[in-house]
Amino acid sequence: MWEIEGKEIDSGRFTPFEPVEVLYEYDGPRTFTTRDLDGELNLAHWSDEDEKATRYVVVPTSPGIVDSLRRGILSVHDALNQPRCWLCDVAHDGSMIRCLLVGFEAIPKDALPSHGTMLWPTLEPLLTLRAVGSEIVQGRIPSSVIRSCVAGVQKSFKVLSEYVLGQSSQAGRPEEFLRRLFDLPTQRFAYGSFEISFRMPLEENTLFTSLDHKSYEVETLEKVGKLLSKGLKWLSTSAGEEGVYNPGDPDESAVVLRALKELTPSSQGSIERIELKGQLIGARVSPLLLERKARQRVNAAIRTQALEPQPVDLEGRIRQLDKDRLSFELREIGGTPGIQRFVFDEELLEDVFQALQDDQRVRVTGRTFPVKNLAYALDISGAKTGETS
């Protein structure tokens, strides 16, 4: 077993080494709380073992930290990263062999949980993005990097979700789920580089498992994940290298390519590489890497299939605002009964809401959206034509 320098303390401090609450169990307790001689609460985590002993990392903890672990707010690594830290070696008969006061940073990386790993698999983030680049350093992360990571995921998710939702009935959809789907909750930030984790829009243990009887929300999320995974897989194939994407369904091609474009790092800017992981893209030990050349491949495929966005410029009256999905319908277009549904970004919500309230004809400019019968609104202004109802 590995050795590091430390100060040996009286092993009676943690004797008996009995769990108060077992948080992770696998052939016995692996992560648990235990009380020391003073009755104070500590967090113990299995680190290593050999034929003689099992080694635990033990740190002071609190009910608040344990609660954050249970709710997926705090990773196990972060919960263990405390100013005081001990290594406790316990014989296989349960007797304490020795306790060593050590510096947490001296513990070998592979003897601790990986950064960002949550207590239980169901708490793992939906999607985690880590932006890497020479300009992305702790304390001086360009705000454009943060904006790009957040907006990239939101836009990618919007395209895929609209496509998936458009394939099934509109009736009976839980509003809370839709609101979270289109405005994903964040779960965790890490600033060593820049890392952001997005939380599941619902608490559901059967998500991304092979178990049966899945709810509508679970099926929606899993379809979004499958589409994204399909695109990410394509990027690593020879067809991806050549920028040729043709799964046989042009509608699906359009949404997947647009989603990939939003996630891949731009050929300019501070982000040189994006590392992706999370339940949405399947079980992976190592993150999936997206480099700048991935964006070039996506752009090539978009050009090949003539899927570049086209300008949209329409005048009409705004109706049917959906604040959860950030979408509205434009009716009475050019004096016809025609209807065009638009999606838009949060910053346009105020203008859309005002236009809906005023009930005046407006001009909506934007561009085509890869989902059928949808357009993407970028700006709203007063109508030039003087048509009235």
Add this chain to the structure above:
Amino acid sequence: MAADFVSHFESGKLLKAPDCLRRGLSVFRELGDAVHQRRLLPRLGRLIAQGTLLAEHGKTGLTTGKQPTHTTWWSYKDVDRASLFSIVQEEG
């Protein structure tokens, strides 16, 4: 890889654990659960192997714990356990 397929009873570990569970091997039914555990407890093993267990290979049962798919596999005596599995993920 055969050394990875011994129970705690066979390796003489976890002497205080329930005897029945000590004689079984722990497996997961979902790859995602195994990957999560690989990240939570890196020194438990670098590799993840996947296989299909049939009735002729022994008995299995879901194991009470915090992981919904944690399963104990009690292998029949003459089963070549390692031969049923192949490595699917390895962290370099």
